[in-house]
Amino acid sequence: MRASGATKRQQNQRLTRWVTLAGVGVLFAIPIYSMFEYSIRITPQNKQTWDAWKAITQNEQLSGAIRVSLELAVLTVTGMLLLLLPTMIWIRLKVPWAKRLVEFLCLLPLTIPAIVLVVGLDNVMSWVRYLTTPGPLALTFPYIVLVLPYCYRALDAGLAAIDVNTLSEAARSLGASWTTVILRIIVPNMRSAILSAAFLAVALVLGEFTLASLFFYDNMQVVIVLIGLVNSSISVAVSLAALAFAFVLLFAMSFVGTRPKRREARS
Amino acid sequence: MTEPATSAPREDAGRGVQVRLDGLTRVFGSVKALDGLELTLAPGELVALLGPSGCGKTTALRILAGLDTATSGRVFVGGTDISGVAAHKRDMGMVFQAYSLFPHMTVRHNVEFGLKLRGIDGGKRRARAMQMLELVGLESQSDRYAHQLSGGQQQRVALARALAIEPSVLLLDEPLSALDAKVRAQLRDEIRRVQLEVGTTTLFVTHDQEEALALADRVGVMRAGRLEQIAPPEELYSKPRTEFVAEFVGLTNRLPAYVSGGAATVAGSRLPTLAGSVEEGRGTALVRPEQIHVRADTDGNAVVSASSFLGAISRLTVTTDDGAHLVSQIPRTSVQGVTAGDRVAVLIDPAPVLVIGA
Ligand SMILES: Nc1ncnc2c1ncn2[C@@H]1O[C@H](COP(=O)(O)OP(=O)(O)O)[C@@H](O)[C@H]1O
Ligand SMILES: [Mg+2]
Numbered sequence: 001m002r003a004s005g006a007t008k009r010q011q012n013q014r015l016t017r018w019v020t021l022a023g024v025g026v027l028f029a030i031p032i033y034s035m036f037e038y039s040i041r042i043t044p045q046n047k048q049t050w051d052a053w054k055a056i057t058q059n060e061q062l063s064g065a066i067r068v069s070l071e072l073a074v075l076t077v078t079g080m081l082l083l084l085l086p087t088m089i090w091i092r093l094k095v096p097w098a099k100r101l102v103e104f105l106c107l108l109p110l111t112i113p114a115i116v117l118v119v120g121l122d123n124v125m126s127w128v129r130y131l132t133t134p135g136p137l138a139l140t141f142p143y144i145v146l147v148l149p150y151c152y153r154a155l156d157a158g159l160a161a162i163d164v165n166t167l168s169e170a171a172r173s174l175g176a177s178w179t180t181v182i183l184r185i186i187v188p189n190m191r192s193a194i195l196s197a198a199f200l201a202v203a204l205v206l207g208e209f210t211l212a213s214l215f216f217y218d219n220m221q222v223v224i225v226l227i228g229l230v231n232s233s234i235s236v237a238v239s240l241a242a243l244a245f246a247f248v249l250l251f252a253m254s255f256v257g258t259r260p261k262r263r264e265a266r267s
Numbered sequence: 268m269t270e271p272a273t274s275a276p277r278e279d280a281g282r283g284v285q286v287r288l289d290g291l292t293r294v295f296g297s298v299k300a301l302d303g304l305e306l307t308l309a310p311g312e313l314v315a316l317l318g319p320s321g322c323g324k325t326t327a328l329r330i331l332a333g334l335d336t337a338t339s340g341r342v343f344v345g346g347t348d349i350s351g352v353a354a355h356k357r358d359m360g361m362v363f364q365a366y367s368l369f370p371h372m373t374v375r376h377n378v379e380f381g382l383k384l385r386g387i388d389g390g391k392r393r394a395r396a397m398q399m400l401e402l403v404g405l406e407s408q409s410d411r412y413a414h415q416l417s418g419g420q421q422q423r424v425a426l427a428r429a430l431a432i433e434p435s436v437l438l439l440d441e442p443l444s445a446l447d448a449k450v451r452a453q454l455r456d457e458i459r460r461v462q463l464e465v466g467t468t469t470l471f472v473t474h475d476q477e478e479a480l481a482l483a484d485r486v487g488v489m490r491a492g493r494l495e496q497i498a499p500p501e502e503l504y505s506k507p508r509t510e511f512v513a514e515f516v517g518l519t520n521r522l523p524a525y526v527s528g529g530a531a532t533v534a535g536s537r538l539p540t541l542a543g544s545v546e547e548g549r550g551t552a553l554v555r556p557e558q559i560h561v562r563a564d565t566d567g568n569a570v571v572s573a574s575s576f577l578g579a580i581s582r583l584t585v586t587t588d589d590g591a592h593l594v595s596q597i598p599r600t601s602v603q604g605v606t607a608g609d610r611v612a613v614l615i616d617p618a619p620v621l622v623i624g625a
Contacts, residue, residue, distance in 0.1 A: 163365055163366075163367070166363050166365045166366075166367045167367060167369060169332075169334050169354075169361070169363065169367075170361065170369075170425075170428075171380070172333075172334065172354040172355050173332055173354060173355075173357075173359055173360065173361040173429070173438075174355075174380055174384065174428070174429075174432060175355050175381050175384040175385060175432065176355055176380075176384055177355055180384065188371045189370055189371050
């Protein structure tokens with residue numbers, strides 16, 4: 001009785017899961033497919049053409065902007081990890097009372113509208129422009145601020161999943177310096193959290209439009225919009241490509257994140 | 268509290284070094300976790316620090332390991348003051364209460380970790396790791412990960428890992444408290460065997476008196492950041508210096524007593540008193556259950572209110588005619604046939620007792 005009830009519940013659960021998955025899938029697939037449709041036809045007579053896709057590689061303004069966006073993504077991820085990881089580990093180990101404060105600071109950018117952020121950042125950015133070679137890569141700094149809330153959450157979950165205190169004390173007593181503790185003990189154990197933080201940052205940077213346009217820098221999204229004014233097929237094709245890239249990244253991450261040899265614990 | 272009674276440390280110096288904690292005090296805000304702790308471990312000795320939760324055991328261990336800094340006081344290892352040495356340069360093996368194996372490394376790589384940091388080359392490292400795993404009986408598990416091991420196995424690997432670096436001192440912070448009773452007793456004996464084999468000076472922290480008594484050369488009872496008494500297990504049990512020690516180490520009966528001329532009259536028996544007892548007049552005698560014998564006697568002055576069978580010994584609870592409850596723990600054969608409700612005579616072994624102020 002009990003067993004068959006459980007089986008039935010399992011079946012129901014599986015069904016619900018598939019229905020939900022299919023529903024969400026369709027929800028996403030329709031606009032994506034429409035974008036694709038749109039990007040490969042230019043005439044109202046439904047004539048298909050790959051011109052828009054070919055143009056992505058040929059349009060120099062576009063490929064330059066894509067390169068800028070990718071560089072920004074790499075720099076933002078690096079900067080974010082260098083800033084957040086040691087800080088968060090240190091707070092967990094040495095100043096646990098400051099955790100709430102840092103969490104609040106990291107989540108703050110989420111509540112501030114981009115336009116307000118720009119007004120505030122403008123002073124800072126003029127210094128950045130003054131001190132460094134002015135160029136779109138200066139966006140790295142505001143982007144790091146922008147990705148903080150998401151990356152903080154991801155990294156915090158990763159840290160919470162391991163006993164940072166005990167592991168680092170064990171490593172310390174075995175002769176590890178703090179650098180060794182962080183690089184050889186803590187980081188390898190939160191690999192998937194670091195990857196998801198990095199992915200979120202990449203996705204955010206590749207999709208960012210507001211800040212770049214308000215600071216007058218040409219990143220991928222800004223150029224997509226510019227091209228869209230002239231040739232909407234190309235801009236849709238690029239958007240779709242960016243989406244596909246993000247999807248591949250997410251997919252790859254879900255594999256890298258899981259440990260290869262995970263068997264049931266014996267007790 | 269006066270100076271704790273210190274028995275002479277063990278003489279047969281092993282391969283270990285002497286460790287001395289000198290007036291350690293640690294203050295956390297308004298909490299005094301350690302209050303002038305004095306403790307000396309002889310080379311190769313295993314000392315257990317025993318005390319209730321929150322009495323400062325972990326704090327003492329962490330300061331010795333360099334993981335925490337004392338507010339005042341110093342730590343000496345082999346006669347050298349190491350108070351200013353960073354944790355990772357202290358060469359101390361540590362086993363924690365919480366499972367502490369590095370989850371992303373195999374058992375063998377865990378054990379090799381400390382050796383790798385010391386720049387020992389691959390082949391030698393591996394050999395040493397396997398030797399250590401053999402010592403704790405886990406050489407067959409060397410390629411597994413922590414999550415594939417039981418709790419007891421994980422703690423054994425942690426022990427092997429701590430010993431692999433040939434530490435000057437081995438520190439164990441309640442390593443058995445997360446394990447179930449059977450594994451606990453087994454691993455306890457194993458820790459003792461391994462410790463004797465390697466001869467490392469060892470400090471073992473626990474709140475379990477049975478564990479401390481079974482394992483240690485000497486047991487130090489801690490209370491509120493200080494050492495109340497340190498002595499070999501038998502001495503601690505038979506000659507507690509304070510009420511706290513008597514109560515914390517083993518079951519104790521509290522009986523009204525009258526002290527005169529260096530002996531106490533307890534339930535009609537004359538018993539010698541231990542150092543630290545009331546000198547003269549009324550008091551309360553702390554009497555071990557083994558010291559209390561009962562004999563079936565219809566004219567006796569007590570009634571058995573409960574009896575339980577503990578294997579070779581029996582535990583009887585008796586109520587005397589003047590209303591006192593006593594627990595007696597005696598060989599089963601000597602009370603065969605005595606059951607609840609029977610009238611008995613109570614006799615007290617003339618072993619020395621501690622008599623405290625009434
Ligand atoms: N990091 C800390 N911050 C504040 N108080 C602490 C800290 N560590 C320990 N304490 C306090 O010090 C006392 C002793 O703690 P501890 O050494 O862990 O006791 P034990 O190991 O004997 O249970 C406790 O009252 C505890 O609350
Ligand atoms: Mg503790």
